[in-house]
Amino acid sequence: xxxxxxxxxxxxxxxxxLRLSCEASEFTFSDYWMSWVRQAPGKGLELVANIRHDGNExxxxxxxxxxxxxxRDNARNxxxxxxxxxxxxxxxxxxxxxxxxxxxxxxxxxxxxxTVSS
Amino acid sequence: DIQLTQSPSFLSASVGDRVTITCRxxxxxxxxxxxxxxxxxxxxxxxxxxxxxxxxxxxSRFAGSGSGTEFTLTxxxxxxxxxxxxxxxxxxxxxxxxxxxxKVDVK
Numbered sequence: 001x002x003x004x005x006x007x008x009x010x011x012x013x014x015x016x017x018l019r020l021s022c023e024a025s026e027f028t029f030s031d032y033w034m035s036w037v038r039q040a041p042g043k044g045l046e047l048v049a050n051i052r053h054d055g056n057e058x059x060x061x062x063x064x065x066x067x068x069x070x071x072r073d074n075a076r077n078x079x080x081x082x083x084x085x086x087x088x089x090x091x092x093x094x095x096x097x098x099x100x101x102x103x104x105x106x107x108x109x110x111x112x113x114x115t116v117s118s
Numbered sequence: 119d120i121q122l123t124q125s126p127s128f129l130s131a132s133v134g135d136r137v138t139i140t141c142r143x144x145x146x147x148x149x150x151x152x153x154x155x156x157x158x159x160x161x162x163x164x165x166x167x168x169x170x171x172x173x174x175x176x177x178s179r180f181a182g183s184g185s186g187t188e189f190t191l192t193x194x195x196x197x198x199x200x201x202x203x204x205x206x207x208x209x210x211x212x213x214x215x216x217x218x219x220x221k222v223d224v225k
Contacts, residue, residue: 037162045154045162045205045216059213095161102168103209104152108161 002107009112022079022096030074033099038092086116122217130223139191141206150210157202
């Protein structure tokens, strides 16, 4: 069974930084696009960033461009999200998710909570 | 970006009822649409992809239909465990976008 485990969330002040990690197992990580999807408290789902299986193509939602960086280490079966210049509106649960070739997110981690507050 | 709307935003129905959720896209997306279920405090689960293909293991009371700009998710006989939020997602064009969600309450 595919397994995705996020870590790195926590409380951070506005303007601060956090690095989220997602460790993948039970599938060939290097074969898949991966996503970070977030969910603000009581709100819906929002794609934050995607990265191609080889790391050479990345997408970011407009609200995080220039502040967040998605990356991966296929040798370590790991996905990352470096988040800088954090704002209160970035407060959310951040999910790591595997993307199928046709774009659907078929497996999700349990999520890690990021709270941006002074 | 393609925008998705869902209706209703909330519905309450009884066990055994047939319920339908609609998802509309701002422009045609062929059949590149998925439905996800998210139970309270839980992780989203993919239910249906390609508008009407049921993911393995998903109960047959769930069905998806539609193409172009209008899609529906139907639960043929609502069960207590179906209490959840349901989201549509289009993957026709990058970036993939989600609908705002429909909360289903089982009386």
